[in-house]
Amino acid sequence: MHTIKKILIANRGEIAVRIMQTCRRLNIATVAVYSEADRHAKHVAMADEAVCLGSVVLADSYLNIEKIIQAAKDTGADAIHPGYGFLSERATFAKAVADAGLTFIGAPASAMELMGSKSAAKISMIAANVPCVPGYQDADQSEGVLFEAAKEIGFPVLIKATAGGGGKGMKIVETKADFLSQLSSAKREAKNAFGDDEVILEKYITAPKHIEVQVFADSFGNVVHLFERDCSTQRRYQKIIEEAPAAGLNDATRTDLLNAAVKATQAIDYLGAGTIEFIMDDQDNFYFMEMNTRLQVEHRVTEMITGQDLVEWQIKVAQGEALPLNQMQIRANGHAIQVRVYAEDADNDYLPSTGLLEQVNLAASVNTLVDSGVRSGDTVSIHYDPMIAKLVVWADDRVECIDKTLDVISQSSIFGVQNNLGFLAKILANKDFKRNAICTNTLDNDALDLSLPLQDEVVAVYAQQAHQLLHSESNKAWDVKDGWRPTGEESIRLSVNYLGEDHQFTVREEAGQIVVNERSYYLPNESDVCHIHRNLAHVIHNDQRYVLTLPDHESLASASNSNEIVSPMPGKIIEVMVKPGDEVQIDDTLLVMEAMKMELQLKAEKNAVIEAVNCQAGDQVLADAVLVSFKEEA
Structure with a gap:
C-alpha cells in the first residue's frame, strides 16, 4: 500500500x-x-x-x-x-x-480490453450466466453475413459499435430495406469516433428502460454494488436525466439485478469503479448491455443516496486499500435526480449551440449539487462536449425530489447560448415522467407532449413585467425575482416576439387586475420567476420556461432562406448525396455533416431541383456557409 x-x-x-x-x-x-x-x-x-x-x-x-x-x-x-x-x-x-x-x-487494462469490445464483453457475460439480449457478436463483419444475421434476429434490430459508447455508431433499423444504409452510417460514425468500425447486432426492445448498477472492486477480491440508477430519459442515446434508485422495481427484480451486476464484475477480475448497464423490457426482464470501466457522469446520484464519495473510493482502492465498506454496511436513503444542462436547442433537433456564456446562474440549495466546468464569461466551443453543468438534487422521496429539481431549474438561468433548462423542466413536469413511464426511445419518438405555449394574454402580462424590470432603476442585477409591479392606470403599448412571431398589446392596471387589450386578466401565479438579461426575458410559469424577446435593446436575428441549405454550425462534410440537376423531395437527406462529435443530416425543406452543390466530402465548413442551393421557382 x-x-x-x-x-x-x-x-x-x-x-x-x-x-x-x-x-x-x-x-x-x-x-x-x-x-x-x-x-x-x-x-x-x-x-x-x-x-x-x-x-x-x-x-x-x-x-x-x-x-x-x-x-x-x-x-x-x-x-x-x-x-x-x-x-x-x-x-x-x-x-x-x-x-x-x-x-x-482506474480499471485494469485487461478489463478495459475485454469490456471495450461489445462482442467480447457479451461473450464473457454469456459464459458467466449473466442475461444477455439475443443478437450477433461474431468476428465476420461482411455486409452479407450481417444482413443475414439481422433477418434471423428479426426486425427491428439495433446496430452497435463494439468499441463505442454514448450513442455513437448506434442505429435502430426498423425494416430490412433500411439495413445496409444504416449499417454504413453506423460503421462510418464508429470509425470516426473510435477508430474501429466493427459492430454487433441485437434484437431491439421496443419499450426499453436503461437501468445500471454502480459496482466497486478492490485488490483483495471484494466486490460490492452501490445500488442502481435509472437513466432512461435520453435523447439520441445520450442520457439527460438520471435518478437513483430506479422507481417501480419490485424487491425480487432489484435483488436479481444487483446480484447479476456483482456476478458480472467478479467474472472479469475487476478493480475500482465500474458500471454494469442493463436494458429492461416492459415485463421487468433485464439483459446485460455493456460495462463502463470508469466513473460515470451520473455517479453523483449514487453518492447522494449512499452518502459516499466515489472519487475517494477510487483513490483508496488505487492506493491498495480495501473497500471502505462491505455490502451490508452500504445503505440507500431517499431519492436523487441529476439533470444535464447542455448548450443546445432542444426545439431544433438538439442542435448544439456555441458562443459566449454571458451569464451563468445555477441555483444551489440544501441537498443540491452543481457540477460545472464553466463560468460566466467562458465560451462553449465546437471542439468539446456542449455540457454546461449537472444539477443534482436529493429529497426524501421521488415526488419531493421532482418538485425540488423543478424549483432549482426555475431559479437557474443561462444567457448567451441556447440551452435546455426549459426542456428539462418540461420533462420533469410531464405526467409520464412523474409516473415513471419514460423509456430510452420516448423522446426520440416524440412520444411526450411537451408543447405548452402561453396564451396571448399571459404573454402580454409577462412582457409588461419584463418591460418594467428592464427599465427599472433598481434593476441592476441580471437575475430578478421581485414580485409583479403595477403598470399604472395609463395603458402602455408593448411589442414582443414570442415563438418567432411579433405581438403588440396594450396593457394597464385597473382595480388590482391586469387589463390586456381592454380585457381584464388576473395573473395566475405570484410565485413565477422572470430572469432579465439584455433584451431577453426568461419566464418560468407553471414550471415551464418561456423566452420573450423585447424590442428595447439591440438584438440579433437570423433568417433562413428556403432556396438554400446552410451549415448550422462549423463542421466537416461526411457525405454529399446530391448533385446539380437532381430533383429532391421535402425531407430528403442532401448532406451528412459531423459537428461537435455528432452526425447531422441536412434535409430539403421543400420539393425542388438542385442548382449548385458548394462542398464535397471531407470539406471543413463554417457556420452559415451555403452548402446547397435550389433553382428559383418559375
Missing part, C-alpha cells in the same frame, strides 16, 4: 473540477492539463499546477498519452486520474501509466 500525494487529472471541464474537490478535501495536490483553447478554463484555475499540452486538436492535447505522462513526471505527480471520456477507457493509456511507474486511478 502507498499514499498518493499528487494527482494529474487527464481531463477537462466539470469532471476535472469534481475530482479536484475531493483531492482538496483529502489534502492531495492536483495538476491540470489543458489545450490552448482551455487556457483560461475553470479546471485550470482551480488546480495547484497546470500544464499546457498543445493545440485544440485532441491528438495534440487530451488524447496525447506521451505528453500527459511527461506532464505528470515533470510536475512530480505520482498518480493519474482519467475522469471519463477521452482516455479513461483506453487500455493503452492504463498500461503506459503503469509502465511509467505511476498509479492509474
Whole structure:
C-alpha cells in the first residue's frame, strides 16, 4: 500500500473540477492539463499546477498519452486520474501509466480490453450466466453475413459499435430495406469516433428502460454494488436525466439485478469503479448491455443516496486499500435526480449551440449539487462536449425530489447560448415522467407532449413585467425575482416576439387586475420567476420556461432562406448525396455533416431541383456557409 500525494487529472471541464474537490478535501495536490483553447478554463484555475499540452486538436492535447505522462513526471505527480471520456477507457493509456511507474486511478487494462469490445464483453457475460439480449457478436463483419444475421434476429434490430459508447455508431433499423444504409452510417460514425468500425447486432426492445448498477472492486477480491440508477430519459442515446434508485422495481427484480451486476464484475477480475448497464423490457426482464470501466457522469446520484464519495473510493482502492465498506454496511436513503444542462436547442433537433456564456446562474440549495466546468464569461466551443453543468438534487422521496429539481431549474438561468433548462423542466413536469413511464426511445419518438405555449394574454402580462424590470432603476442585477409591479392606470403599448412571431398589446392596471387589450386578466401565479438579461426575458410559469424577446435593446436575428441549405454550425462534410440537376423531395437527406462529435443530416425543406452543390466530402465548413442551393421557382 502507498499514499498518493499528487494527482494529474487527464481531463477537462466539470469532471476535472469534481475530482479536484475531493483531492482538496483529502489534502492531495492536483495538476491540470489543458489545450490552448482551455487556457483560461475553470479546471485550470482551480488546480495547484497546470500544464499546457498543445493545440485544440485532441491528438495534440487530451488524447496525447506521451505528453500527459511527461506532464505528470515533470510536475512530480505520482498518480493519474482519467475522469471519463477521452482516455479513461483506453487500455493503452492504463498500461503506459503503469509502465511509467505511476498509479492509474482506474480499471485494469485487461478489463478495459475485454469490456471495450461489445462482442467480447457479451461473450464473457454469456459464459458467466449473466442475461444477455439475443443478437450477433461474431468476428465476420461482411455486409452479407450481417444482413443475414439481422433477418434471423428479426426486425427491428439495433446496430452497435463494439468499441463505442454514448450513442455513437448506434442505429435502430426498423425494416430490412433500411439495413445496409444504416449499417454504413453506423460503421462510418464508429470509425470516426473510435477508430474501429466493427459492430454487433441485437434484437431491439421496443419499450426499453436503461437501468445500471454502480459496482466497486478492490485488490483483495471484494466486490460490492452501490445500488442502481435509472437513466432512461435520453435523447439520441445520450442520457439527460438520471435518478437513483430506479422507481417501480419490485424487491425480487432489484435483488436479481444487483446480484447479476456483482456476478458480472467478479467474472472479469475487476478493480475500482465500474458500471454494469442493463436494458429492461416492459415485463421487468433485464439483459446485460455493456460495462463502463470508469466513473460515470451520473455517479453523483449514487453518492447522494449512499452518502459516499466515489472519487475517494477510487483513490483508496488505487492506493491498495480495501473497500471502505462491505455490502451490508452500504445503505440507500431517499431519492436523487441529476439533470444535464447542455448548450443546445432542444426545439431544433438538439442542435448544439456555441458562443459566449454571458451569464451563468445555477441555483444551489440544501441537498443540491452543481457540477460545472464553466463560468460566466467562458465560451462553449465546437471542439468539446456542449455540457454546461449537472444539477443534482436529493429529497426524501421521488415526488419531493421532482418538485425540488423543478424549483432549482426555475431559479437557474443561462444567457448567451441556447440551452435546455426549459426542456428539462418540461420533462420533469410531464405526467409520464412523474409516473415513471419514460423509456430510452420516448423522446426520440416524440412520444411526450411537451408543447405548452402561453396564451396571448399571459404573454402580454409577462412582457409588461419584463418591460418594467428592464427599465427599472433598481434593476441592476441580471437575475430578478421581485414580485409583479403595477403598470399604472395609463395603458402602455408593448411589442414582443414570442415563438418567432411579433405581438403588440396594450396593457394597464385597473382595480388590482391586469387589463390586456381592454380585457381584464388576473395573473395566475405570484410565485413565477422572470430572469432579465439584455433584451431577453426568461419566464418560468407553471414550471415551464418561456423566452420573450423585447424590442428595447439591440438584438440579433437570423433568417433562413428556403432556396438554400446552410451549415448550422462549423463542421466537416461526411457525405454529399446530391448533385446539380437532381430533383429532391421535402425531407430528403442532401448532406451528412459531423459537428461537435455528432452526425447531422441536412434535409430539403421543400420539393425542388438542385442548382449548385458548394462542398464535397471531407470539406471543413463554417457556420452559415451555403452548402446547397435550389433553382428559383418559375
